[in-house]
């Protein structure tokens with residue numbers, strides 16, 4: 112397979128001003144007639160260039176130019192292109208192609224999901240629908256006519272406005288849609304199905320009324336309210352915070368069951384995975400509700416950051432994704448709890464994105480090359496990309512950032528832009544030089560900062576020295592990397608609270624009235640910052656709010672960490688200090704585990720938790736966050752060599768001891784939050800209460816408190832929402848106390864009986880079992896793969912069972928016998944043929960082999976090599992496996 116490089120970018124030789132599609136759907140073949148108004152690109156140098164169109168998996172039935180058939184001898188077909196050698200400077204190209212959506216299991220292009228037809232074109236799926244210039248810098252005005260059986264497919268949708276519809280012979284009907292906004296082909300969408308709809312309207316800031324429609328299968332009509340409310344909130348928020356008004360008169364969302372990712376921002380016709388649009392309290396957890404809100408907003412925000420201003424080429428993917436993730440994160444922070452949202456995002460980033468940055472697929476936010484672009488819809492492009500935008504926001508301040516974003520949209524509306532364009536707008540609006548900052552886009556890896564401090568009592572001067580470096584990544588060694596421009600937000604904590612910050616050589620920051628916050632700008636490999644007028648030696652609170660995606664090391668004592676935990680005024684930093692303390696304790700426990708010694712949990716942690724549990728003035732969301740020990744995935748990420756058993760058993764031991772020591776407080780917390788007959792709400796407070804209650808329950812059961820199993824069972828039976836129900840189920844399933852297995856068995860069976868007709872609930876049932884840490888995990892998963900509830904062609908099922916097991920159940924997946932690796936390799940080989948994108952994505956846990964002991968390394972590599980030896984590997988899988996083995 113061929114590698115594509117950013118440095119080889121050339122503007123297209125041809126443009127397509129108009130695209131007319133006529134799609135006839137029948138059970139056997141789908142016939143696509145495309146009429147394209149093509150002209151040579153005046154900007155291209157090669158005036159004789161042949162027309163080379165992308166196309167895949169289609170049968171070409173007919174080609175004509177300006178009404179004259181193009182003879183066989185005048186064009187060349189390859190498996191991926193149609194080349195017409197001599198063409199005029201401007202012409203109408205008509206092609207007729209046949210495709211078979213019902214056989215398309217890749218879920219890319221036009222395919223069938225249950226009873227409907229739908230499309231997914233980003234990044235390069237449109238070329239499976241018709242021959243085209245399938246690249247994001249070719250923008251065209253689309254008109255689409257869909258013809259299908261009226262009884263089977265009463266609803267026919269495409270982008271833009273409905274301009275015509277009518278009946279045809281033989282029970283067929285048609286609908287024609289016109290999208291007045293020029294767009295690249297990846298934003299094209301088409302849907303045909305027997306769908307129900309909920310409708311609403313939104314009145315924009317300039318008083319236009321927009322029709323909002325969510326299309327779902329009839330059985331799901333009762334689960335659309337939350338998505339609709341989220342959409343309206345997002346539309347209002349984008350007007351208020353970014354000055355962005357919606358442009359078309361109609362905005363549609365369609366929910367489909369078989370979908371490779373969360374959702375897709377097709378112009379005016381977003382297509383969603385059912386898991387990211389459907390929600391109601393009985394079937395959906397709080398996390399599920401938040402995901403729906405976030406994804407609905409994300410796709411909506413793309414209408415400006417993605418559709419109105421799109422990407423010049425796929426290397427610029429983070430231009431739309433990083434920016435849009437930043438936008439949706441700020442939206443969610445405004446809708447719920449800002450601290451909780453930040454902690455969740457940071458956890459994800461420093462667990463999974465940092466792992467990606469340290470692995471064989473590490474790449475800069477703007478990758479310099481790829482074999483298969485689908486492999487680069489990554490945590491780095493999305494989440495780290497969002498952190499890079501957040502850093503610009505931090506450096507410029509909210510006001511200048513908004514001016515920069517206005518300038519960006521104004522300059523590039525209707526265009527395909529680059530990351531340089533975005534940065535230039537930010538620079539021009541703010542007058543700041545971001546040239547060094549752009550290294551965040553071109554250098555991969557997670558920078559490390561080491562901090563050292565000193566204090567001189569006599570002068571009251573406190574000095575902080577920060578040193579930065581960045582480890583080797585596939586494209587560059589640590590020596591080759593240039594220093595990053597890093598905003599380091601800090602506080603200085605004294606005995607009675609946060610101290611005023613006087614940084615030598617600068618004006619005080621007026622952002623906070625008491626001057627207790629400061630953003631240091633680290634630009635050199637090593638830099639010393641001096642602070643004056645300090646009456647006491649402060650504890651430095653570094654990287655407040657996680658102001659940069661880096662690993663920052665400072666040698667805190669445990670007492671200093673508890674001081675930050677209890678006294679700092681930044682919620683994120685309090686949580687982070689608590690995590691650091693818990694990591695230190697678990698590391699002690701791991702040490703003891705390895706040497707076969709008993710370990711007694713540091714009372715500092717137990718007492719800190721006790722204080723938190725007893726303090727009724729604390730925000731319950733904060734309490735819930737702090738009580739969660741660092742995950743095994745995070746402990747693995749920060750380890751040099753992952754000691755699977757030590758991490759798992761030491762962490763479990765610490766949890767158990769904490770549960771026993773704090774039983775009274777946990778029980779009190781649980782009881783005080785249980786049985787209140789409040790109506791269900793998704794407010795930040797209500798979510799925090801449920802979260803805290805279920806954490807308490809989980810500790811109590813893990814600590815084998817005498818009444819705990821009964822409490823779990825009671826909660827399972829009386830739950831009125833899925834958060835409480837699935838939490839209780841998971842707790843039972845994971846309990847190793849003697850009475851638990853029988854109870855868990857029964858509970859799982861009852862749960863399935865009750866929910867078997869709700870696919871999304873059944874998926875949570877699969878996850879609960881895939882995540883069970885008790886022995887024999889692989890056997891349980893293999894058995895479930897035979898269950899009627901499993902279907903390897905459905906990505907949600909694959910993620911719920913195979914994905915959850917291989918990513919979240921380390922003690923079972925990484926069993927020393929290597930059976931987990933062989934199992935995953937088998938699944939990848941099957942998926943490679945069915946759905947390459949999903950296959951490549953599921954590979955991730957195997958790519959991390961370098962982090963494990965020698966024996967596991969050998970077993971993991973063996974599994975990877977077995978995959979590599981398969982004939983007919985997709986580009987997707989080939990790229991990930993071959994790069995992993997390098």
Ligand code: B3K
Nearest residue numbers: 233234374375376485488
């Ligand atoms: N832009 C899509 C992702 C498409 C992935 C294609 N393999 C969803 C999103 O980020 O909003």
Ligand code: ZN
Nearest residue numbers: 409413432435
């Ligand atoms: Zn996106």
